[in-house]
Structures are given as C-alpha cells and as structure tokens.
Amino acid sequence: MTTESEENQGDEMEATTSKGSLSEIAAARTQKQPGSNALGVGLEARGVHAWFGEKHALANVSLDFWPGTVTALIGPSGCGKSTFIRTLNRMHEFIPTAAMAGEVLLNGEDIYAAGVDVTKIRLKVGMVFQKPNPFPSMTIAENVLAGLKLAQLKIENKDDLLEECLERAGLWAEVKDRLNTHGGALSGGQQQRLCIARALAVRPQVLLMDEPCSALDPGSTLRIEETISQLSSSVTIVIVTHNMQQAARVSDYTAFFLSDGGPGQMIEVGSTNDIFSRPKDERTENYVTGRFG
Amino acid sequence: MSTIEKVTAPKPRKPWAATPLDRSKTAGIVIAAALVSFVLVAITPMKGKLAYAAIFFLAYLIIDFVVSFQKAGRPAAVDSLFRGLVTTAIAIAVTPVVSILVTVWVRGHKGLHWTLFTKDMHSNSFTDPVSQGGLLHAIIGTFLLVIVAMVISVPIGILTALYLTEIRGRFTRPIEFLVQAMSGVPSIVAGLFIYAAILIPFTKTVNGIQGSLALAILMIPTVARTSQEVLKLIPSDLREAGVALGGTQFRSVALVVVPAARSGLITAMILGVARVAGETAPILLLTGGSGTKNYNVFSGSLGSLPNYVWQAFSAGTPESITRAWAGILVLLIIVVILFTTARVLGNRKVGKK
Numbered sequence: 306m307t308t309e310s311e312e313n314q315g316d317e318m319e320a321t322t323s324k325g326s327l328s329e330i331a332a333a334r335t336q337k338q339p340g341s342n343a344l345g346v347g348l349e350a351r352g353v354h355a356w357f358g359e360k361h362a363l364a365n366v367s368l369d370f371w372p373g374t375v376t377a378l379i380g381p382s383g384c385g386k387s388t389f390i391r392t393l394n395r396m397h398e399f400i401p402t403a404a405m406a407g408e409v410l411l412n413g414e415d416i417y418a419a420g421v422d423v424t425k426i427r428l429k430v431g432m433v434f435q436k437p438n439p440f441p442s443m444t445i446a447e448n449v450l451a452g453l454k455l456a457q458l459k460i461e462n463k464d465d466l467l468e469e470c471l472e473r474a475g476l477w478a479e480v481k482d483r484l485n486t487h488g489g490a491l492s493g494g495q496q497q498r499l500c501i502a503r504a505l506a507v508r509p510q511v512l513l514m515d516e517p518c519s520a521l522d523p524g525s526t527l528r529i530e531e532t533i534s535q536l537s538s539s540v541t542i543v544i545v546t547h548n549m550q551q552a553a554r555v556s557d558y559t560a561f562f563l564s565d566g567g568p569g570q571m572i573e574v575g576s577t578n579d580i581f582s583r584p585k586d587e588r589t590e591n592y593v594t595g596r597f598g
Numbered sequence: 599m600s601t602i603e604k605v606t607a608p609k610p611r612k613p614w615a616a617t618p619l620d621r622s623k624t625a626g627i628v629i630a631a632a633l634v635s636f637v638l639v640a641i642t643p644m645k646g647k648l649a650y651a652a653i654f655f656l657a658y659l660i661i662d663f664v665v666s667f668q669k670a671g672r673p674a675a676v677d678s679l680f681r682g683l684v685t686t687a688i689a690i691a692v693t694p695v696v697s698i699l700v701t702v703w704v705r706g707h708k709g710l711h712w713t714l715f716t717k718d719m720h721s722n723s724f725t726d727p728v729s730q731g732g733l734l735h736a737i738i739g740t741f742l743l744v745i746v747a748m749v750i751s752v753p754i755g756i757l758t759a760l761y762l763t764e765i766r767g768r769f770t771r772p773i774e775f776l777v778q779a780m781s782g783v784p785s786i787v788a789g790l791f792i793y794a795a796i797l798i799p800f801t802k803t804v805n806g807i808q809g810s811l812a813l814a815i816l817m818i819p820t821v822a823r824t825s826q827e828v829l830k831l832i833p834s835d836l837r838e839a840g841v842a843l844g845g846t847q848f849r850s851v852a853l854v855v856v857p858a859a860r861s862g863l864i865t866a867m868i869l870g871v872a873r874v875a876g877e878t879a880p881i882l883l884l885t886g887g888s889g890t891k892n893y894n895v896f897s898g899s900l901g902s903l904p905n906y907v908w909q910a911f912s913a914g915t916p917e918s919i920t921r922a923w924a925g926i927l928v929l930l931i932i933v934v935i936l937f938t939t940a941r942v943l944g945n946r947k948v949g950k951k
Contacts, residue, residue: 394842396841399838425844432842436835440840441858451843451853454849455853456845503839
C-alpha cells in the first residue's frame with residue numbers, strides 16, 4: 306500500500322520536474338510576501354564570517370529571513386551554505402577549530418552576545434540534518450519527545466504533542482501502530498520525517514534544514530517537500546539544497562552562494578521567482594541555467 | 599495491488615560448493631600425509647608427537663601443492679600452499695590454548711567436588727584428602743576483590759573515556775598516551791605501589807581493599823580504552839542532534855551517546871573484570887590468604903582463588919596439588935563465563951543505524 310502510493314508520488318514528481326524550466330516551477334508556486342504571515346519573529350544575519358582554523362570559509366553574509374517563509378540556500382559544493390546555516394543556531398562552534406564574526410539576530414537580539422544561553426537559542430532555532438539520525442536507543446515515540454527530555458521541558462499532555470508533531474511531519478499515519486518500536490526499522494525517508502517531528506516537538510520558531518533530502522529517494526523527497534510546505538505557515542524555514550528544482554518548488558526566497566576559491570560569499574538573494582527567471586547577477590544566471598556547478 | 603504469479607521454484611543448489619570427488623581428494627591428501635609421517639617416524643631417528651605433527655604438516659603442504667599444480671597450474675598451487683600455511687599457523691597458535699584448557703580439565707576435574715562450593719578451609723589443611731574442606735572462602739574473596747575493584751575502576755574508566763571522546767580538552771593527548779602506557783603496567787608494579795603507598799605507611803597489615811585498589815589500577819586502562827573505542831563508533835551526527843535539540847552537552851551525552859553505546863560499555867566493564875580476576879601478584883602481597891570466610895574487605899586476611907592455588911601448590915602433596923588444579927579450573931570457568939557474557943552483550947544490537 307505504502308509502496309504503491311510512494312511510487313505514484315515518485316511519478317508525480319517526475320512529472321513536476323519534467324514540466325518545464327525552473328522559472329516556471331518557481332512561478333507555479335504562490336510566493337509569500339514579507340510580513341504576509343506575521344509571526345512576529347525574525348532571523349537576521351548581519352555581516353557573518355566563519356573560519357575553520359586558518360581557513361576563511363564564509364565572508365560577510367547579510368541575510369534576512371522573513372517570518373513564516375521558506376528561504377532556500379543554493380550554490381555549488383564548498384561555497385559555505387552549510388557553514389552559514391550552522392552559524393544560525395550556533396552549531397558552528399561544535400567544531401573545535403571554528404571561529405566567526407558578525408551578528409545573528411533572533412527577534413532583534415544577537416544570539417552570540419555575551420551571557421546568551423546557547424541551549425535556549427537551539428530550542429528556538431531547530432535543525433534537521435543531512436543524514437537521518439534518529440536516536441538508536443529510543444523508540445519512535447521517545448525519539449519525538451527526546452527534545453523535551455534533553456532540554457528538561459515539562460509538558461502536560463505528551464500523547465497530544467506526539468500525535469501533533471508526527472502529524473505535522475507527515476508520519477503519523479505510517480507509524481501510529483508502532484510508536485513503541487525502534488526508529489531504526491523505518492525507511493530512510495520515514496527516519497528523516499521522524500527527525501523533523503523530533504525537531505518540531507520543542508516548538509522552534511525557525512527550522513534549519515541542511516540538505517534534508519540528499520540521502521533520500523524521490524518519493525521520500527516529495528513527502529518531505531510536502532511537509533515543508535505545510536510547516537511554512539507556522540515555522541520560518543531555511544533549507545540548504547543542491548537540488549535547484551527543490552529550491553524552486555518549496556521556497557519563497559532563494560539566496561545564491563558561491564566561492565571563487567576563497568571564502569564563500571552570498572552573490573544574490575531575491576524572491577525565488579526572480580532568482581530563477583530574472584537573476585541580476587551573471588554568475589547566478591550561469592548557475593541556475595546549469596552552465597556550471 | 600498486483601499479485602505475483604505462482605511459479606514452481608527450482609531446487610536451490612550451490613554449484614560452487616565442493617563436490618564429493620573434491621572432498622575425497624582432500625581426505626586422500628590428509629591420509630597420505632599421515633602415512634608419510636608414520637613411515638618417516640618409524641624409519642628415521644626422529645621420535646615423538648612433535649615429529650609426527652611437523653612431518654604431517656610438511657607432507658600435507660607438499661602433496662597438496664603438487665596435486666593442485668597438476669590440476670590447475672601454478673597460481674592455484676600457490677593459492678592452496680598459502681591456504682595450507684595459514685591453516686598450519688592457526689593450528690600452531692591454537693595448540694597451546696587448547697592444551698592449557700585440556701590439561702586444566704584433566705588434572706582439575708578429579709578435585710572437583712560438591713563441597714568445594716559449600717565449605718572453606720578453616721578446619722582443614724591443604725594436605726587433607728580432597729573431599730574435605732573447600733573453595734568457598736576463595737570464591738567469596740575473589741568476588742569481593744573484583745566487585746570492589748569494579749566499583750572503583752568502572753566509573754573512573756568510563757569517565758576517562760568520556761573525557762577523551764566527548765570533552766576532548768587540552769589534556770586529551772597526554773591522557774590518551776598515559777592510558778595506553780598504563781595498560782602495559784605489570785601487575786606486580788601495581789601491587790608494590792599499593793604496598794608502598796598504603797600498606798607500609800598506614801595499615802601495616804593485609805586486607806581486601808588494598809588488593810582491590812591494586813586490581814583497580816590494572817582495570818582502569820582496560821575499561822577506559824575499550825570504552826573509548828566504543829564511544830568513537832557512535833556517529834557524531836547523534837551528538838549534534840542531541841545538542842541541536844536544546845540539550846546541554848551533559849544531557850546529550852547522558853541521554854543519547856551513553857545509551858547508544860550501552861552494550862559496548864558493558865563489554866568494556868566485563869573485559870576489565872576478566873583482565874584482573876586471575877591476577878595473583880598483587881593479591882599475594884596485599885590481601886593475605888586466610889582459609890576462613892571473610893566478608894569484610896576492610897579488615898582481616900582475605901582468601902582468593904589465585905592465593906588458594908598458590909598455597910595448594912606450595913604444600914606439595916598429591917592431595918594439595920589436585921586441589922590447586924581444581925582451583926585453577928574453577929577460576930578458568932569463572933573467567934570463561936565472564937567473557938561469554940561480554941560477547942553476548944556486545945553482539946546485541948541497539949536498533950539499526
């Protein structure tokens with residue numbers, strides 16, 4: 306049953322991909338305008354630089370993420386997209402040699418300011434990783450609620466939250482009968498949606514997704530994209546992707562990153578429609594039309 | 599949903615497996631090699647089991663080489679020659695281990711007696727008939743020594759491993775080096791250290807805790823290194839995921855990393871125990887060898903299996919030597935049980951990655 310429906314979705318997606326150019330795909334989506342979904346929270350990067358040891362990996366990125374929108378970060382490998390996204394929830398400092406400069410403002414306050422509790426920041430800015438990484442020692446239900454335990458949050462009704470998060474991640478129907486089995490038995494796509502549910506359970510205002518579909522098959526990719534579309538009304542989403550069709554399908558805004566051998570830089574940002582149909586920078590145009598990268 | 603058409607399945611077979619002809623050829627080579635070794639031992643001055651074995655292996659290698667050379671040429675012959683060499687090497691490596699186990703069983707099982715596990719030696723001497731007295735005090739002593747050593751060394755060992763893999767502070771490299779160096783410390787050194795640091799200046803007498811401390815010194819490096827290897831296998835993705843969900847590093851390690859490594863950490867613990875269960879030198883120096891049951895590790899002489907074996911051998915009569923072998927057998931069984939437990943727990947998977 307599941308296999309069949311996933312197959313159909315795969316076909317559907319191929320149909321979408323073959324439908325036409327990136328600009329057509331982007332135009333087919335109703336794009337949100339700044340402030341159209343007033344959640345009252347915003348994330349702004351101001352002049353962000355990043356280093357690994359001596360290597361200057363990212364230079365001077367300033368970028369605003371509008372509340373309730375999806376922003377896609379595209380660009381060739383090694384251009385600093387993932388490094389940038391990891392500066393937004395302070396996961397960058399997880400690497401011992403890492404250093405950074407600039408400001409990242411969440412609701413107007415710098416998350417790198419002295420005295421900021423980093424765990425609180427990561428609660429507000431959640432993250433989904435490239436490879437699905439459910440906790441192997443926990444059941445599906447425990448995985449979803451792991452954030453509450455890790456962050457020591459108290460909650461009234463765990464069952465409701467469990468169902469709500471799995472529902473929002475599009476996984477509830479598939480796992481509701483086996484919530485107490487281990488997450489490792491799920492398929493890759495299901496594991497990734499489990500990780501999304503896990504990230505949602507602590508109610509983040511922003512969700513960072515670092516190439517969430519790169520390890521998944523087309524059917525699972527489509528399910529994740531549907532999930533992203535549904536989530537975007539309630540969460541601000543930043544997604545790094547190598548798949549330009551994906552950026553065109555799911556995002557309201559697109560930022561193009563590029564490195565010319567030196568540190569990665571942001572070349573251009575605009576509405577996804579503009580980036581794919583009338584980019585201002587020649588390098589962006591070359592990239593989105595497939596002339597390099 | 600489409601239904602799969604029913605087909606009559608063919609009988610599964612293994613075309614690559616050895617045919618009866620191949621098997622009989624191999625058997626023929628083995629028999630021929632055995633015959634050659636008998637003949638050579640009979641007609642030459644070479645004598646003894648060692649001669650049989652050596653000639654058998656050599657003859658087997660040569661005949662096998664010639665047969666495969668004729669059948670499939672030089673590459674195949676070299677291939678089977680090396681297979682033969684590797685098999686021989688394995689046989690040589692395994693022989694002493696098997697020999698030890700067999701000898702311990704053959705000599706020790708005569709001394710096995712139900713009262714070994716119910717009686718101690720307080721009213722008997724080692725030269726009494728084997729049916730009198732027992733090992734109970736020594737088994738209790740060994741368990742107490744090992745359990746106290748475990749209580750001391752497992753937390754220290756696992757915390758050291760966590761420092762090396764999770765905190766990775768400035769002292770990671772020197773500590774890693776120290777732990778590796780410590781795992782080569784001879785047990786007598788650990789014993790003498792406690793002797794000089796505690797027995798001479800403070801207690802001035804033997805007791806159990808001193809033995810446990812010496813054993814703990816020997817256990818910590820084993821536990822720390824094994825735990826470190828296990829923790830290294832936990833993908834860093836999981837640590838990042840724990841932290842990205844708003845956990846502190848402590849909660850992320852405690853709730854995600856350690857549970858994921860749980861079975862491996864248990865293995866590390868048991869390997870540490872097995873490492874020290876039979877240690878003799880520090881025990882002889884520090885704990886004494888009472889023949890009476892003693893449940894108090896903090897005072898009084900504490901008997902133990904290694905000590906019992908040593909005393910029984912020293913007594914030198916046939917009865918006492920049988921006792922010693924029985925003691926070794928019991929110790930060996932305890933260690934084998936521990937290793938088996940470690941393997942079973944270590945192989946149990948915690949979900950799939």
